[in-house]
Amino acid sequence: xxxxxxxxxxAFVSTTFYAQGAFDKFDGQDDVTSVIVNxxxxxxxxxxxxxxxxxxxxxxxxxxxxxxxxxxxxTKSAHVEADMKATxxxxxxxxxxxxxxxxxxxxRNVKILVKSGATDSQVxxxxxxxxxxxxxxxxxxxxxGNFDLNEISVLTDKMQLPGGADLKKASKGKK
Numbered sequence: 001x002x003x004x005x006x007x008x009x010x011a012f013v014s015t016t017f018y019a020q021g022a023f024d025k026f027d028g029q030d031d032v033t034s035v036i037v038n039x040x041x042x043x044x045x046x047x048x049x050x051x052x053x054x055x056x057x058x059x060x061x062x063x064x065x066x067x068x069x070x071x072x073x074x075t076k077s078a079h080v081e082a083d084m085k086a087t088x089x090x091x092x093x094x095x096x097x098x099x100x101x102x103x104x105x106x107x108r109n110v111k112i113l114v115k116s117g118a119t120d121s122q123v124x125x126x127x128x129x130x131x132x133x134x135x136x137x138x139x140x141x142x143x144x145g146n147f148d149l150n151e152i153s154v155l156t157d158k159m160q161l162p163g164g165a166d167l168k169k170a171s172k173g174k175k
Contacts, residue, residue, distance in 0.1 A: 022091045023071055023142055026084065031077035037070040042145075059154045067145035074137045081131070081138040088129045088140055097127055100149075107133035114149065121149050 027034045046065045051057060075081055088111075091097075097113035104110075109131040115124045125144045132138035 023073060023084075023087060023140060025087070026073040026075075026080070026140070027071075029075075029080060031075050031080045033074045035070070035072040037067075039068045042067045042070075056154060059151060063147055063151045063155055066147040067143065069142070069144045071140075071142045073140045076132065076135070076137055084138060084140045085129065085131065088127065092127070095125070095127075097125065108136060117146055123147055123149050126152070 026032045027036060042064045046061050048061070073084065075084065092113060095115065097115050100112045100114050102109070102111050111127075111129050113127045116122060117124045124146055125142070126149075127143075128139065128141040130137075130139040
């Protein structure tokens with residue numbers, strides 16, 4: 001029994017570390033725009049003084065306190081897009097993510113997957129991959145923490161994330 005528990009803990013920890021490093025190879029590539037926000041930055045952002053009458057800003061501050069990492073990679077390069085897709089597909093198979101929704105709109109494919117937390121709306125990880133259609137950017141977004149899916153629309157509004165409209169649809173669909 002002790003060995004089983006140790007194996008379970010090791011599997012969980014290694015999956016968490018893999019999530020942090022699985023997409024790092026895209027950071028710094030020539031044809032890739034990347035935005036990476038770590039826990040320390042989220043902590044600093046949450047300490048900003050806000051107008052307490054602004055309900056949306058208060059929601060935003062409460063959400064970012066719950067986030068650990070945000071990684072967004074965008075590209076128009078067909079070669080890099082193929083690598084992003086292959087890397088995301090491999091990660092999805094090993095990370096225990098479940099599909100939240102899939103959208104196909106005019107050749108633009110969007111997949112949103114999550115790793116659930118303690119409740120149905122609690123999320124420990126959110127992964128979104130957007131296959132860029134003709135001359136559109138492909139987007140790979142990874143968000144980790146312990147947050148409520150219904151809070152995501154506030155984050156997409158305030159940080160103006162690529163694919164934010166698709167994430168809003170996902171948060172409304174899971175309520």
